[in-house]
Each structure stands twice: as C-alpha cells, then as structure tokens.
Amino acid sequence: MFSYKSPVDISKMTFLVTGGAGFIGSNLAEFLLVNNAREVRILDNFSTGYRENLAGFEKYKNFRLIEGDITNPEDCSLACDGADYVLHQAALGSVPRSIKDPVASNNVNVNGFLNMLQASVQHHVKRFVYASSSSVYGNDKTMPKTEMKTGELLSPYAVTKKANELYADVFAKTYGLEVIGLRYFNVFGPKQNINGPYAAVIPIFINELLSARSPSIFGDGTTTRDFTFVENVIQANLLAALTENKEAVNQIYNIAYGGTTSLNALFTKIAESVGSDIKPNYQPERKGDIKDSFADISKAKEKLGFKPTIEINKGLEITVSWYKAQLAKNG
Ligand SMILES: NC(=O)c1ccc[n+]([C@@H]2O[C@H](COP(=O)([O-])OP(=O)(O)OC[C@H]3O[C@@H](n4cnc5c(N)ncnc54)[C@H](O)[C@@H]3O)[C@@H](O)[C@H]2O)c1
Secondary structure, three states: OOOOOOOOOOOOOEEEEEOOOOHHHHHHHHHHHHOOOOEEEEEEOOOOOOHHHHOOHHHOOOEEEEEOOOOOHHHHHHHHOOOOEEEEOOOOOOHHHHHHOHHHHHHHHHHHHHHHHHHHHHOOOOEEEEEEEHHHHOOOOOOOEOOOOOOOOOOHHHHHHHHHHHHHHHHHHHHOOOEEEEEEOOEEOOOOOOOOOOOOHHHHHHHHHHOOOOOEEEOOOOOEEOOEEHHHHHHHHHHHHHOOOHHHOOEEEEEOOOOOEEHHHHHHHHHHHHOOOOOOEEEOOOOOOOOEOOEOOHHHHHHHOOOOOOOHHHHHHHHHHHHHHHHHHHO
C-alpha cells in the first residue's frame, strides 16, 4: 500500500494510464484507484506488461482496461475519448533492447507517442504527462544532471526519448496541448519485471540472490545511478497532472530521489536485505550505458512541489519483501 496520498480530491477526474500493465503504469493506476479517481483507464498491448500486475483491479468499478496498441491511432483515440489527464508510460524500455532492434523501439516510442499526442489534442485532454528518461543526458559529464544540459545520445532508446521531448514541446506550441515531461532516473519497486534479457538491475539482483544464484555486474561496479522508488514517481505524475502553476507546464523535469549509489553498494545493500553471502559475477561493460547518473531535482521541487519521500534503503526493504512474498506464493 502507498504512504503517499493524492494532494487533492480526484473523484471527478478521469485518468488514462498508457502502459498501465507495466511496472510503473500498474503502480500508478493502482494508486489512482485507491485514491478514488472517477475512472482509471489503462491502454496496454501486454507486450512487456503482465495481466498479474492488474490483479485485484477488477474489484474497482471505476477501472477500465482497453487492450490496444499505441501504434494504432484508433486505439489511442478510443482511449483518450473522455479522458481528463493522460499519463503516458507505454514504451519499449531498455537500452540493450533498442540496440538490438532500433526499428521496433522507434515504432512504439516515437510513432506511438505521436499517435498519443494527436489523440490527446483531438479529445481536448487537459494535460499530457509523459515518461522521458535520464538516458537523454547521454555522455554529458555534468554532475548532478540539470535539465538544460544534455550531451550526445548513446543509444537508440535515448534518441526515442529525446524525440518525445521535442514532439511534446512542438505540440504545446502548435496545438496548445499542455504537456509535462518527466525524466525518470532508474525507477524500482514492486511489480518490476524480473524476466528476460532486458530486466533492470534491481529486480535481477533480488531475484538472483533469492534464487541463490550469482548476479552479473557489467563493468567494475563503480557505475553509479540515482535509484528512485516508484512511489516517488507516482507523486511526480500526480503533481505534474494537477499543478495549477502555469509556469510549471510545458516543461521537463528530472524525477529521482537525488542521491547516488554505485552498483557495488547496491549489491551489498540487496545482499544484506536478502540475507545472502553470494558474490557478484563481474562482466565487461555494456554498450550504450551511461557511466554515472545523478539528478538535480531542484526544478521539480520548486515548480511542482515535488518532495520524494522514500529513500533507497526504505524502497529496497519494501521491494525485497514484495519479491520474497511473490516467490513464496509462486513456490
Ligand atoms: N523503469 C525505469 O527505470 C524507467 C526509467 C526511465 C524511463 N522509464 C520509462 O517509463 C515508462 C514505463 O516503464 P516501465 O519500467 O514501467 O516499463 P514496462 O515495460 O514495465 O511498462 C511498459 C508498458 O507499456 C506497454 N506497451 C509497450 N508497447 C506498447 C504498445 N505498442 N501499445 C500499448 N502498450 C504498450 C507494455 O506492455 C508495458 O505494460 C516507459 O516509457 C519507460 O521508457 C522507465
């Protein structure tokens, strides 16, 4: 359950969460359901999302699942019809996936994004909040990362997220659509996918250690990230959708905790939390990965009133318990 509560009454508001069967989207949709939104719609094609992530949602009368594809304009139009706010999470995540198949990543992340912008204009959506990514900082060495300064992009995935920001900005200028982009920094929490080659580092470490296997660390473990618990990301989405500060709109924000943790330190924390003495298995660095990433979140604090409440250790505790419970349930 969530420790964060909606700052305002949302019982007269309809939200569309694209990618709502995925990790972040399903947590976001659940939060909106628990906080009594008038209607919470999910648009998802279950390509990387899971029906299990929606378990229990059917008990809410205000929940609606639209099984569809953002690369299909008609599905986008149907989903946006009558929506007040769009929280756009649907995308093909993962840098390595985009290196393997850049065309697929572009099709979903850019063409699908454009369809969603167009449907939002067509149906007079009040605001379009979308997931960008810290990958847009590329090879910029500035630390911490500030929104104005990005470097050369290092992967097709980063290109798709940068393209999202450019299109959103142009839609705001050209069609008057209110947009807010959230550059997420390494989000983690319950319901994050543990399977397949494109899983993220925290669920992989937890799952491998709970299964008594040695997880891989790419590089020497000194790579750093600003790991961000999912509930902080939910807060950012709510604030972005509902802020009445007009100066805060048509902007891009770093969304993170605002801390830095190396992969070695992360591994130690998770191993302690799991109660494991297994050592990591070091592998060569991967192409496209940023070496260090640490967010300056002062812009989101000032303009949106963003105040991340759950720091990494607490977030890991909640996440490890959730995966332990899942493992016990599924045998
Ligand atoms: N998890 C992170 O650390 C992180 C960091 C930066 C940015 N992001 C961004 O946040 C968003 C959510 O990420 P996530 O980690 O929850 O990923 P996820 O893969 O768990 O969720 C993405 C969801 O989008 C759905 N989807 C994919 N293609 C679709 C399509 N064509 N039509 C409809 N639905 C489609 C998937 O089925 C899935 O349910 C993505 O835009 C991602 O790029 C995530």
